Amino acid sequence: MANAFVAAFEILSFGAIIVLIVLGLGIIASMMGIFNFAQGEFVLLGAYITYLAYAKGLPIWAGMVAAPFVVGALGFVLEALIIRRFYAAPIVAMLGTYALGLIIREAVRGLIGGFYLTVPEPIGGSIDIGAMHISAWRFTIIVITLLVMGLCYLLLSRTSFGLRVRATLENPSLARASGISTPLIYGATFAFGAALAGLAGALIVPVFSLFADLGLRFLIQGFVAVMVGGVGSFIGPVAGAGVIGTLSAALPWVMAPVVADVLVFVLAIVFIKFRPQGLIAGKGV
Amino acid sequence: MLKRMSVVRGAIVADADDEADGAMAEGTAAEQANGRVKAGRKILPIVEGVVLVAALLAPLVLQDYLTVFATRVVILALFALSFDLVWGYAGIMSFGQALFFGSAGYGVALLARDLDITNIFLVLPAGMLIGLTFALLLGGFLLLGRHPSSVIFVSLGTLTGSYAADRLARGWYYLGGQNGIPSIAPMSLGSYEFSEGPAFYYLVLGILVVVYLLCRFLVRSQFGLALAGLRENEQRIAFFGYKAQHLKAIIFTIGGAVAGLAGSLYAFHEGFVWPNMVGVVVSTQVVLYVLFGGSGTLIGAVIGAVIVEGVSFWLSDNYRDIWPIILGLLLLLVILFRPLGLISFVLGERERVGSFGAKVKEKRDAP
Numbered sequence: 001m002a003n004a005f006v007a008a009f010e011i012l013s014f015g016a017i018i019v020l021i022v023l024g025l026g027i028i029a030s031m032m033g034i035f036n037f038a039q040g041e042f043v044l045l046g047a048y049i050t051y052l053a054y055a056k057g058l059p060i061w062a063g064m065v066a067a068p069f070v071v072g073a074l075g076f077v078l079e080a081l082i083i084r085r086f087y088a089a090p091i092v093a094m095l096g097t098y099a100l101g102l103i104i105r106e107a108v109r110g111l112i113g114g115f116y117l118t119v120p121e122p123i124g125g126s127i128d129i130g131a132m133h134i135s136a137w138r139f140t141i142i143v144i145t146l147l148v149m150g151l152c153y154l155l156l157s158r159t160s161f162g163l164r165v166r167a168t169l170e171n172p173s174l175a176r177a178s179g180i181s182t183p184l185i186y187g188a189t190f191a192f193g194a195a196l197a198g199l200a201g202a203l204i205v206p207v208f209s210l211f212a213d214l215g216l217r218f219l220i221q222g223f224v225a226v227m228v229g230g231v232g233s234f235i236g237p238v239a240g241a242g243v244i245g246t247l248s249a250a251l252p253w254v255m256a257p258v259v260a261d262v263l264v265f266v267l268a269i270v271f272i273k274f275r276p277q278g279l280i281a282g283k284g285v
Numbered sequence: 286m287l288k289r290m291s292v293v294r295g296a297i298v299a300d301a302d303d304e305a306d307g308a309m310a311e312g313t314a315a316e317q318a319n320g321r322v323k324a325g326r327k328i329l330p331i332v333e334g335v336v337l338v339a340a341l342l343a344p345l346v347l348q349d350y351l352t353v354f355a356t357r358v359v360i361l362a363l364f365a366l367s368f369d370l371v372w373g374y375a376g377i378m379s380f381g382q383a384l385f386f387g388s389a390g391y392g393v394a395l396l397a398r399d400l401d402i403t404n405i406f407l408v409l410p411a412g413m414l415i416g417l418t419f420a421l422l423l424g425g426f427l428l429l430g431r432h433p434s435s436v437i438f439v440s441l442g443t444l445t446g447s448y449a450a451d452r453l454a455r456g457w458y459y460l461g462g463q464n465g466i467p468s469i470a471p472m473s474l475g476s477y478e479f480s481e482g483p484a485f486y487y488l489v490l491g492i493l494v495v496v497y498l499l500c501r502f503l504v505r506s507q508f509g510l511a512l513a514g515l516r517e518n519e520q521r522i523a524f525f526g527y528k529a530q531h532l533k534a535i536i537f538t539i540g541g542a543v544a545g546l547a548g549s550l551y552a553f554h555e556g557f558v559w560p561n562m563v564g565v566v567v568s569t570q571v572v573l574y575v576l577f578g579g580s581g582t583l584i585g586a587v588i589g590a591v592i593v594e595g596v597s598f599w600l601s602d603n604y605r606d607i608w609p610i611i612l613g614l615l616l617l618l619v620i621l622f623r624p625l626g627l628i629s630f631v632l633g634e635r636e637r638v639g640s641f642g643a644k645v646k647e648k649r650d651a652p
Contacts, residue, residue: 010563035437085621090437095576098569101614110606185524216565220448221296223441258456271444273426276438 005132007206013138016206018143018221018245019238024153024196025222026229026237031189033231034093037224038078038101041108042194043252045071045199049107051210060122060206067202068195075194079187087186101215103187106176109212113209121206141203148199149238156234165189169232212247223244231277239279244268291359319563332583336591340490346485351353356486363493365574365586366500367543372572373581374504375536376516377428378436381443382544382571384423384450385416387563389545390552391454394466397553402623409492414477416545417538424537426640429530433519444565445554451564462573465559472553481554493587496543500583514535573612577619579626588628 025039044069052062076095078100086093096277121137156162168255176182177207201214220242229240244264270279298561340359344352368382389412396402396411427434434442454460461467471478479485503509514522515529522531551557561567578589593612600608623629 035441062358082617082621090619091440092624094378094440095572096617099613099616099620102616103610106609106613110610130436144649179523220445220565224445227438233521255521256456258453261452262449265445269427269445272438273430273434276435 006134008093008252009138011136011246013135013142014249016142016217017207017243018198018225018248019241020141020145020148020200021218022204022222022225022229022237022241023148024193024200026169026226026231026241027152027196027234028193028236029226030232030237031165031193032083032087032186034083034090034097035226036083036193037094037098037219038104038191039097039197039222040217040219041101042071042075042105042197042215043204043218044199044212044215045074045104047119047205047210047214048112048201049075050202050205051112051117051196054119061121064199064202066121068199070190071198071201072195074192076187078194079190083190084183084186105215106213112210112212115211117210119205119210137206141207144203148196151163152196155233161188167250196269206261220265223246224265224272227272228268228278230280233280236278236280243279312380322394326382329582329584332588332628332631336584336587337494340493344486349482352483353481353484354491354598355549356481356554358591359434359479359486359493360547360554361571361574361594362497362587362590363489363550363588364544364547365571365578366493366496366583367540367547368571369575369580369583369586370500370504370543371537371540372575373583373586374509374516376436376531377533377537378440378520379443379444379537379540380440380572381423381447381450381568382540383565383567384443384447385420385544386540386548386551386567386571387454387558387560388419388450389413389415389548390558390562391466392609393467393549394552395460396469398466401470403470403478403553405472405479408472408553409546412545412552413542414545414547416548417542417605421534421538424534424541428537433530440525443458444568447563447568448565450606451560454560454563454609461559463560465473465557465562467557469552469556469558471556479553480633485554489554493544496546497583497587499544504583507534513529525560573616575626576616577626579632582628582632585628585632589626592627 015183021039021043024042026034028034028036028039049067049070050060050063053066054060081151082096082100083093086096121135123136123140125136125259126133127136151208154162154166164180164185165188167178167180168182172182175185205214216253222241225240225244226237227240228243229238230236247264251263254260301331332429342353347355364382364386365387368379371377371379388424392415393408393412396408402408402411423443427439454465455463471480473479479488504512511522511527511532513534514525515527519529522532548562551562574589574593576589577584578587579585597608597612600611604611619626
């Protein structure tokens with residue numbers, strides 16, 4: 001019983017991490033139709049900023065708060081300078097963002113060297129429920145993920161900014177004709193997606209420690225999750241991330257980890273092949 | 286069939302002409318442009334010739350350790366050729382080309398380790414066959430089907446395949462896990478063993494030249510014409526009655542075979558294989574070569590591999606840390622401002638598209 005509970009918690013917390021990472025990727029993919037290869041590096045950057053705050057003696061939570069803003073601002077600048085040119089050509093966008101990611105990754109690698117740097121958890125210890133102990137920080141990640149998901153949903157479905165974003169997604173030329181500044185919306189959305197990645201990086205760095213290939217590890221999982229969930233909606237990538245995150249965390253409990261790893265990808269690709277529109281088809285929130 | 290081809294040719298030439306339209310506004314300008322194009326037609330063979338001569342002379346002027354390095358570069362150029370065939374000619378973004386490269390490398394390494402087979406006439410075809418089989422399976426699955434697959438799906442599918450293979454190789458004890466398979470016996474021909482050095486270099490160069498010529502013949506054939514049409518406008522080609530998906534699957538499989546050949550040579554040259562060889566890192570590396578050099582020209586892929594590897598070898602002594610950053614910046618600049626790669630500095634668009642089939646005789650005195 002206790003074991004099953006711990007397993008369920010592990011699965012849930014890993015699923016939450018994947019959801020957090022995929023959220024930004026999914027928003028950018030749905031809005032702009034481009035798959036951002038630099039998203040993993042935005043995660044890395046968020047993690048690095050948190051580490052930097054810790055290394056400079058600032059409180060860790062300060063770094064975690066700063067990370068999404070800094071990464072978001074960088075995303076906004078990059079969108080205006082570079083990404084904007086790629087909207088018409090999704091493949092070129094992949095290559096361009098890959099080049100961007102390469103630059104960021106190698107720059108961070110140069111800064112931290114080839115080390116694995118650890119950042120302590122801002123909320124340490126464990127929560128005891130009866131005889132079971134669960135990590136307090138992982139629990140916090142789950143809570144924050146739920147909060148962020150809820151806020152994103154409200155932002156997109158209830159605010160006037162969200163309305164504009166959805167209008168731009170639905171029909172860009174009509175949105176432009178209605179007086180919505182679509183370039184600004186695109187820029188803001190990209191920055192928002194980047195900020196979410198930065199937040200994800202900041203939150204997971206105590207769990208995974210900081211190394212240059214941190215982002216790469218999640219990038220492909222993120223892509224697969226977005227495709228499984230379905231591009232074009234808010235809820236699609238979240239659902240996909242839930243499925244992929246749960247599967248990748250749950251399967252190693254019942255079979256050899258190597259086989260599980262590969263099986264998740266094979267299942268996902270087969271699924272996408274036969275249902276290209278993903279779990280949840282259609283546009284909207 | 287022939288008539289269909291000429292329609293396609295018309296369509297492609299029309300596409301190429303669109304870009305030259307400005308220059309052809311007046312009659313005289315048209316003649317000038319014509320002359321320029323004719324002069325331009327000769328550049329590609331010159332570039333190819335220069336590269337070939339440079340490659341032939343390289344071992345004579347290079348020190349031994351540089352010859353070993355040059356051999357590696359030539360093998361990687363062969364690998365780049367396979368990607369160029371797939372991306373530059375058929376417009377299939379294969380982010381998992383290393384899957385075929387690496388699996389062939391692993392395959393021949395296992396042949397050498399477990400069965401003591403190192404004969405060149407057995408291992409190289411075996412490597413090609415492995416690459417071909419994997420490409421046929423993966424390409425068949427990703428590309429064929431009732432609905433045409435989106436280009437995003439194919440690129441992410443190949444990327445995922447490569448990543449999954451990487452994970453599998455890392456975790457599978459039989460394949461050596463993280464360490465790969467070390468100290469593979471050298472490739473042999475009778476009692477002669479190919480070790481690093483000029484002999485291996487010329488062997489690899491010979492293979493590269495043969496494969497290059499075959500590829501060149503392929504892409505300049507009627508099949509290549511259909512492929513070029515596919516790259517320029519897939520829908521139009523489908524409307525002409527071609528089975529676009531089949532064409533793609535065929536070229537993807539051929540690309541896999543070439544990658545497999547390169548992979549088996551690489552395994553024997555380095556003497557070991559390791560999980561990175563099937564993984565995302567090498568997959569993206571080959572994309573870099575071709576983008577740098579210029580996709581869709583064959584020679585651009587070769588030049589790209591030589592430049593990227595050469596410069597990184599040269600810089601890695603002093604600027605090891607910042608070289609990847611420079612590479613990323615350069616790549617970004619090339620994508621933004623020179624989407625056709627470095628080769629486009631000397632090669633015109635018309636020559637890149639090329640001429641196809643038998644020469645059409647000009648009828649000057651026709652009414």
